[in-house]
Structures are given as structure tokens and as C-alpha cells.
Amino acid sequence: MDNLKDSGLDSLIDSMPEPSVPKFQLKTLEKVIKDTEGAVKPPQLLDYFLIKGEFSIFFGASGTGKSVWLDQVLRSIALNVPIGSLALQTQRPLKCLLVDYEMSDELYSQRCKGKDNNLNNNYLQMRPDDFPVDMSPSDFLMQELESIIVEHNIEVVGIDNFTAIWPNVESSEDAALVIEAFKVLMKKYGTTFIMVCHTPKMDPREPIEQRHLKGSSTLAQLTPGSVWAIGKSYSDVSNRYLKQIKSRNQREIYNGDKVVTLRLHDTNGLQFDVVSLNDSERDHLRAESAVFDDCEIKAALQRPDRPSISAVADELGVKRHRVASASKSLKSEGTLRSDDGKNSLGGQGVNE
Numbered sequence: 001m002d003n004l005k006d007s008g009l010d011s012l013i014d015s016m017p018e019p020s021v022p023k024f025q026l027k028t029l030e031k032v033i034k035d036t037e038g039a040v041k042p043p044q045l046l047d048y049f050l051i052k053g054e055f056s057i058f059f060g061a062s063g064t065g066k067s068v069w070l071d072q073v074l075r076s077i078a079l080n081v082p083i084g085s086l087a088l089q090t091q092r093p094l095k096c097l098l099v100d101y102e103m104s105d106e107l108y109s110q111r112c113k114g115k116d117n118n119l120n121n122n123y124l125q126m127r128p129d130d131f132p133v134d135m136s137p138s139d140f141l142m143q144e145l146e147s148i149i150v151e152h153n154i155e156v157v158g159i160d161n162f163t164a165i166w167p168n169v170e171s172s173e174d175a176a177l178v179i180e181a182f183k184v185l186m187k188k189y190g191t192t193f194i195m196v197c198h199t200p201k202m203d204p205r206e207p208i209e210q211r212h213l214k215g216s217s218t219l220a221q222l223t224p225g226s227v228w229a230i231g232k233s234y235s236d237v238s239n240r241y242l243k244q245i246k247s248r249n250q251r252e253i254y255n256g257d258k259v260v261t262l263r264l265h266d267t268n269g270l271q272f273d274v275v276s277l278n279d280s281e282r283d284h285l286r287a288e289s290a291v292f293d294d295c296e297i298k299a300a301l302q303r304p305d306r307p308s309i310s311a312v313a314d315e316l317g318v319k320r321h322r323v324a325s326a327s328k329s330l331k332s333e334g335t336l337r338s339d340d341g342k343n344s345l346g347g348q349g350v351n352e
Contacts, residue, residue: 011046045073047253050192053192056193056227058195059229060227065305067103067270070160071152079093080094086260095123096155096157098124099125099165108127142181155192159193163198201314206279208245212229221247225249226247227245228249228344232315239262242254242280259284261275261276262274266302286317293325297323297326301326303324
């Protein structure tokens with residue numbers, strides 16, 4: 001707790017002017033309704049998952065493609081080009097910042113091959129090598145993020161990942177301090193924040209719920225905006241799905257009865273296509289009696305994100321030696337090579 005207080009959170013919160021003596025304004029019910037009828041609604045940045053000016057948490061298990069999806073969302077906003085049929089209601093491109101604690105410049109550059117990388121300086125990035133050596137990432141962000149937002153006119157910030165930068169946010173008091181610091185920036189500058197978080201290993205037969213958010217479910221409870229998740233599909237190893245977990249400012253359209261289905265491919269760089277807006281989460285969960293044959297295991301090993309043998313075993317719920325055997329068979333056929341212990345088709349795969 002003391003570390004959080006010493007990391008610049010208190011100084012950021014204290015920078016707000018002292019409130020004057022409160023003067024409460026009482027309204028009739030009719031006036032409340034009338035005032036809200038004329039209010040301009042913030043534009044959607046990613047359909048019902050994200051609106052401009054809110055704090056959003058986006059989480060998922062390892063290997064789901066969180067980093068790929070966050071990058072794709074920020075590119076979409078910076079270009080003002082929607083992702084498939086997901087609504088983007090801004091009238092102009094917004095300037096975005098990615099705080100990337102997951103990838104080096106080299107790895108990210110390899111992922112960019114084949115993509116539209118002409119973003120007119122609307123997409124800035126920071127990585128661990130860019131942080132001062134004498135400061136932790138959390139200290140640096142809390143002390144310097146405001147000046148970066150002001151100097152570069154940043155409107156949307158994606159942080160990948162929250163769990164790595166604030167690994168010890170467990171208690172409700174710690175979570176409240178972190179959330180409050182970002183609320184200050186939102187109030188002062190109207191900045192939109194997207195925080196990537198992790199989930200522990202999940203039962204592939206279970207729907208994604210708020211309790212799966214790693215670190216502290218209090219984060220989700222205190223989040224003033226939206227909480228949404230990405231999950232693996234067990235109907236197709238290349239598919240993922242997006243689900244709304246909580247939304248304070250929008251309707252929960254994709255709450256499980258409906259989810260957004262995505263397909264991962266590397267045709268023009270590693271990215272997702274929107275496949276459907278009407279599938280059910282049940283369509284993506286593994287059936288109780290699911291049995292995978294060798295062909296399905298080989299298909300998983302050969303997909304674009306190049307999963308490791310352990311990742312495929314965990315994902316399909318099969319023994320590791322079965323996956324290792326399938327991998328060996330593919331290598332003998334010359335359709336798969338090994339790269340630092342990972343199965344590969346060339347290029348770079350999904351880390352998160």
C-alpha cells in the first residue's frame with residue numbers, strides 16, 4: 001500500500017483544486033429526465049464495448065490474443081476506420097497512445113508486416129526500454145502520464161498490461177487509489193483508458209465472469225466504465241469471442257446470450273476479422289464430453305499464432321505427449337518447424 005502511495009498517485013489526486021463549500025442542487029424527477037434527454041451521448045469507439053471518455057478494463061487468458069486485439073482497436077480509432085461491423089462513431093481520427101509492457105520494438109515491428117502502418121502520427125507507443133532505469137513502470141506512469149497526454153494531445157490510452165505494471169493491486173483500498181488516479185485524468189482531459197488484465201487458467205466449459213479477473217475483482221467493481229473480455233473458442237481453434245462483463249454507460253448487448261465472434265489470421269499481419277455478432281457464448285465453450293482427434297490437434301499447432309505444445313494441450317484439454325507426438329509428425333512432414341521450443345509457421349505469434 002505504501003508503494004502505491006509513494007508512486008505519484010497521491011500527488012496526482014492532490015493536484016485537483018480544493019472543492020469549495022458544497023452547494024447541493026436538488027432537482028425534480030421531471031427536470032432530471034428533461035436534462036438527460038438533451039445530453040449528447042459520447043460516441044462509441046468499439047460498439048457497445050467502449051465509449052469515448054471512459055475507463056475500461058479488457059481481460060482474458062494467456063494466448064487469447066489480447067495484445068493483438070488492443071493494437072487493432074487503437075489502430076482503428078487512430079485511423080477512424082471501424083473493425084468490421086463493430087460501430088465506431090467518431091467524426092475524426094483520435095490520437096492514441098499504447099503503453100506496451102509485453103513486446104519489444106523488434107517483435108512488434110514483425111507483427112506490423114502487411115498492415116496499414118500509415119497512421120499520420122496518430123498512434124504513439126512506449127515500451128519498457130523507454131522507461132527510466134531508476135523508476136518502476138507504475139511510478140513513471142503516475143508521475144509522467146499527465147504531461148505526455150498534454151504535450152502530445154493524447155485522447156485514448158491503451159495499457160498492456162495492467163497486471164504487469166501494478167502486480168500487487170489486491171485490496172479494495174489499493175484498487176481504489178489506482179482507479180481514482182485515472183479518474184482525475186479522465187475528468188481533466190476527457191481521456192479514454194483501456195487497461196488489459198489477465199485471468200488465471202479457466203475451465204474451458206465455464207462462461208467468462210467478473211470473478212475471473214486476475215488480481216482483484218474489486219477493480220471491476222470500482223471501474224467507472226466498462227469491463228469486457230476475450231475468450232477462446234473451442235468450436236474452432238482460430239476463433240475468439242468478445243463478451244461484455246459490466247457496463248455502466250451502455251446497454252449490455254453482448255452479455256453471453258450474444259457475443260462477437262472473431263477469427264485470427266495472418267493474411268496481412270496478425271489480426272482479427274469479425275465473423276458474427278449473433279453467436280452465443282455456449283457455441284464457443286467446450287462440451288463436457290469433447291474429444292479431440294489428431295487432425296484437430298495438428299490444426300491447432302498450425303494456426304497463425306503458433307501456440308506452444310503446452311498451450312495447445314491446455315487449450316484442448318489433452319495430454320501433452322499427444323500434442324508433442326502430433327508436432328513431431330508435422331515436423332517430419334516438413335510442415336512445421338521448431339523455434340526456441342515453440343511451434344512455428346514463420347512470423348510472430350500471439351504472446352497474450
